[in-house]
Amino acid sequence: MELSLTGTSAPLTAEACAAADGADPLARFRDEFILPEGVIYLDGNSLGARPASAAGVAARVLEQEWGEGLIRSWNSAGWFELPGRLGDKLAGLLGAGPGQVVVTDTTSLNLFKALAAAVELQRSADPARTIILTERDNFPTDIYIAEGIAGFLGQGYSVRLIDDSLPLEAALGGDVAVVALSHVNYRTGAMWDMAATTAAIHDAGALAVWDLAHSAGAVPVDLAGSDADFAVGCTYKYLNGGPGSPAFLWANPRHHAAARQPLSGWWGHAKPFAMEDSFAPAEGIGKFLCGTQPILSLAVAECGLDIALAASSELVREKSLVLTDLFITLVEARQGSHPLELITPRDHARRGSHVSYVHPEGYSVMQALIARGVIGDYREPGVLRFGVTPLYVGRLDVFNAVEALFDILDNRLWDTEEFRTRLQVT
Numbered sequence: 001m002e003l004s005l006t007g008t009s010a011p012l013t014a015e016a017c018a019a020a021d022g023a024d025p026l027a028r029f030r031d032e033f034i035l036p037e038g039v040i041y042l043d044g045n046s047l048g049a050r051p052a053s054a055a056g057v058a059a060r061v062l063e064q065e066w067g068e069g070l071i072r073s074w075n076s077a078g079w080f081e082l083p084g085r086l087g088d089k090l091a092g093l094l095g096a097g098p099g100q101v102v103v104t105d106t107t108s109l110n111l112f113k114a115l116a117a118a119v120e121l122q123r124s125a126d127p128a129r130t131i132i133l134t135e136r137d138n139f140p141t142d143i144y145i146a147e148g149i150a151g152f153l154g155q156g157y158s159v160r161l162i163d164d165s166l167p168l169e170a171a172l173g174g175d176v177a178v179v180a181l182s183h184v185n186y187r188t189g190a191m192w193d194m195a196a197t198t199a200a201i202h203d204a205g206a207l208a209v210w211d212l213a214h215s216a217g218a219v220p221v222d223l224a225g226s227d228a229d230f231a232v233g234c235t236y237k238y239l240n241g242g243p244g245s246p247a248f249l250w251a252n253p254r255h256h257a258a259a260r261q262p263l264s265g266w267w268g269h270a271k272p273f274a275m276e277d278s279f280a281p282a283e284g285i286g287k288f289l290c291g292t293q294p295i296l297s298l299a300v301a302e303c304g305l306d307i308a309l310a311a312s313s314e315l316v317r318e319k320s321l322v323l324t325d326l327f328i329t330l331v332e333a334r335q336g337s338h339p340l341e342l343i344t345p346r347d348h349a350r351r352g353s354h355v356s357y358v359h360p361e362g363y364s365v366m367q368a369l370i371a372r373g374v375i376g377d378y379r380e381p382g383v384l385r386f387g388v389t390p391l392y393v394g395r396l397d398v399f400n401a402v403e404a405l406f407d408i409l410d411n412r413l414w415d416t417e418e419f420r421t422r423l424q425v426t
């Protein structure tokens, strides 16, 4: 079995993988992260690994900025500027410009703000558009938030779900106000063509809101080039921001003046410290802030952003595809009669940065993998997810992970009471 690992054909052996890792221009980034000995971490699409620099930054914020600076640090340590300053950094990874992104709140909250703003822009343009269109297959929070907005608005607003029986083109009627899609599907890893899809949405008179949770830091994103309207996403996944680190929100500058969002808290006010008795939105992206930000989490999130910015995003994408190709090829070579079904697209243009398989005993298989230090995750129904973060995962990791997977499958090592027991977080 032959596979191109370095541009030349190499046999699929541990030695070949190790040799290719040795020549990998991104290999040096592995040292920027702390990972426990003996762990192969294939869940950076759910919670990224910890940057080595995070401990020092957290200590600085706790001891100097909070401990010594106290409230003065809002000014002297730049706390107040963090959402916009980090947003400007992140913009470089999203095909966006300065002053267009804020790092704040959660993805769910930012989606609420972006969807509400988009719906309201449409309501003034064409009140007959009352549908928020999203995917049945979407990450549940995206559907739930859309339902929450439609329910709150009442007046005929509702959510329409696209699926195999109702594809996007068929669902895009003259009643659609906004389309909210996840660029990379959390379950299958399937990726939309953002530019072409946004164009189709605009042709139908709707606005396009993109969720980049599984895209930012992993796949090329060109918000400006795609002419999208709004985008949101996580920093704790491929951007390695830390557990629960603040999410981001981008608004196309053409909407900055007219857009309004309903979480009109004082941080989004034009003059927060004027303490006025009525809300007047900040100009620009600042109007999407709401209240006081989690400064420790924001400060630590910058560590992951800085690493992502130091790496070439072209190389990250190239290596991500090499690793997911390698995973798929190795599984095929060993698959035999095991009921493992690849649900991730083989087409590079349609693939994000994780590989997923359905297996009838998926939950137990993943528990058995995790017990031996190969950490992926499980999503209903029956889905084993393996995420590759090219900054700290190599070919040998993928090789060893697939070896472990087939040791578990070939020997039914998943088939124990322990591995069947469901944990709270899968």
Ligand SMILES: *Cc1c(COP(=O)(O)O)cnc(C)c1O
Pocket (backbone or CB within 6 Å): 106, 107, 108, 109, 139, 141, 142, 182, 186, 211, 213, 214, 234, 247
């Ligand atoms: C991970 C993920 C989220 C998470 O939202 P939170 O508000 O951070 O919990 C939202 N949408 C998608 C598509 C995701 O993959």
